Amino acid sequence: MSRSSFEIHVTAPFDFQQCLQFLRRSNDEVMHVARETSVSKLFDVDGRLLLGDIMETSQGLVIVFPEDIISKTEQEHVERYVRDWFDLDQDVAAFARMAETDELLHPLVREYEGLRLIGFPDLFEALTWAVIGQQITLSFAYTLKRRFVEQYGPSREVDGVTYWAFPNPETIALLDPSELRPLQFSTRKAEYIIGIAQEMTDGRLSKQQLRSEPPDMMHERLLSLRGVGEWTAAYVRMKCFQDPTAFPAADAGLHQALKHHLGRSDKLTADEVRLYGERFSGWEAYATFYLWRSLYGDV
DNA sequence: TGCCAGGAATTGC
DNA sequence: GCAATTCATGGC
Numbered sequence: 001m002s003r004s005s006f007e008i009h010v011t012a013p014f015d016f017q018q019c020l021q022f023l024r025r026s027n028d029e030v031m032h033v034a035r036e037t038s039v040s041k042l043f044d045v046d047g048r049l050l051l052g053d054i055m056e057t058s059q060g061l062v063i064v065f066p067e068d069i070i071s072k073t074e075q076e077h078v079e080r081y082v083r084d085w086f087d088l089d090q091d092v093a094a095f096a097r098m099a100e101t102d103e104l105l106h107p108l109v110r111e112y113e114g115l116r117l118i119g120f121p122d123l124f125e126a127l128t129w130a131v132i133g134q135q136i137t138l139s140f141a142y143t144l145k146r147r148f149v150e151q152y153g154p155s156r157e158v159d160g161v162t163y164w165a166f167p168n169p170e171t172i173a174l175l176d177p178s179e180l181r182p183l184q185f186s187t188r189k190a191e192y193i194i195g196i197a198q199e200m201t202d203g204r205l206s207k208q209q210l211r212s213e214p215p216d217m218m219h220e221r222l223l224s225l226r227g228v229g230e231w232t233a234a235y236v237r238m239k240c241f242q243d244p245t246a247f248p249a250a251d252a253g254l255h256q257a258l259k260h261h262l263g264r265s266d267k268l269t270a271d272e273v274r275l276y277g278e279r280f281s282g283w284e285a286y287a288t289f290y291l292w293r294s295l296y297g298d299v
Numbered sequence: 300t301g302c303c304a305g306g307a308a309t310t311g312c
Numbered sequence: 313g314c315a316a317t318t319c320a321t322g323g324c
Contacts, residue, residue, distance in 0.1 A: 130305090134307070135319085136306095137323060139322075140320095227306090235305080
């Protein structure tokens with residue numbers, strides 16, 4: 001059976017407006033177009049580019065394809081993507097209960113109630129974005145990503161708006177690092193990203209392979225990739241695999257947020273941050289995500 | 300100006 | 313193991 005829309009049932013707590021606010025946080029984002037009550041995204045389903053509009057219903061979400069009729073297989077693909085994107089399979093009520101008794105997190109789960117950990121279901125996108133974001137300002141990272149996507153990503157224009165999908169590893173694997181230099185990638189970032197693309201194209205690395213590993217083995221496999229250290233491995237487990245226990249303990253934004261909420265003027269030590277990780281045990285990734293969210297203010 | 304950004308690899312001890 | 317150095321660029 002073919003159709004042009006389908007619904008996804010969502011369990012509370014879920015607040016689509018909170019998620020939309022998060023998706024609107026940067027003006028330079030190219031991977032989706034977030035509006036007042038919907039977000040549009042170009043889904044690359046095995047090479048077929050499908051534009052989907054995601055909106056809220058009384059039961060959860062509806063994904064409408066204004067220009068396309070999609071197959072059952074394509075629907076399943078998009079549903080899986082959206083479930084991972086908005087972390088819809090997570091028992092966030094348990095996080096909220098834990099946070100109730102934590103004086104640091106309590107105000108955050110109140111303010112952002114129903115916000116899910118918004119991720120990057122595409123492994124190549126998650127890894128590439130993490131590498132791009134290493135040790136540069138966030139605004140410059142968005143600029144680099146936009147140039148990268150607009151240079152190498154598939155796109156489709158609908159009603160005068162151009163929508164972009166993330167570049168495929170097959171495309172990037174063929175590049176030489178020198179080709180990314182004009183986009184202002186450092187040679188090293190270029191090498192890392194092309195290397196990761198090549199591992200994926202060679203079949204040595206895939207989301208499915210990583211998912212089949214136990215958590216510690218997945219972490220080790222990620223660390224074995226050139227350009228991936230502790231921070232990136234934790235970030236990818238958190239944003240691509242929805243691992244609620246992933247904890248990028250050395251993250252600069254995490255430190256900044258903790259410092260702010262604690263009213264500290266001095267730097268937190270690594271041991272102190274480690275203790276916060278233990279305090280958030282089981283929900284390290286959610287605590288981190290909400291702390292990051294608190295840095296943006298009202299988007 | 301100088302220092303640091305949602306780090307990681309390499310080198311030297 | 314672990315500290316120092318290098319990588320590129322923008323923003324404050």
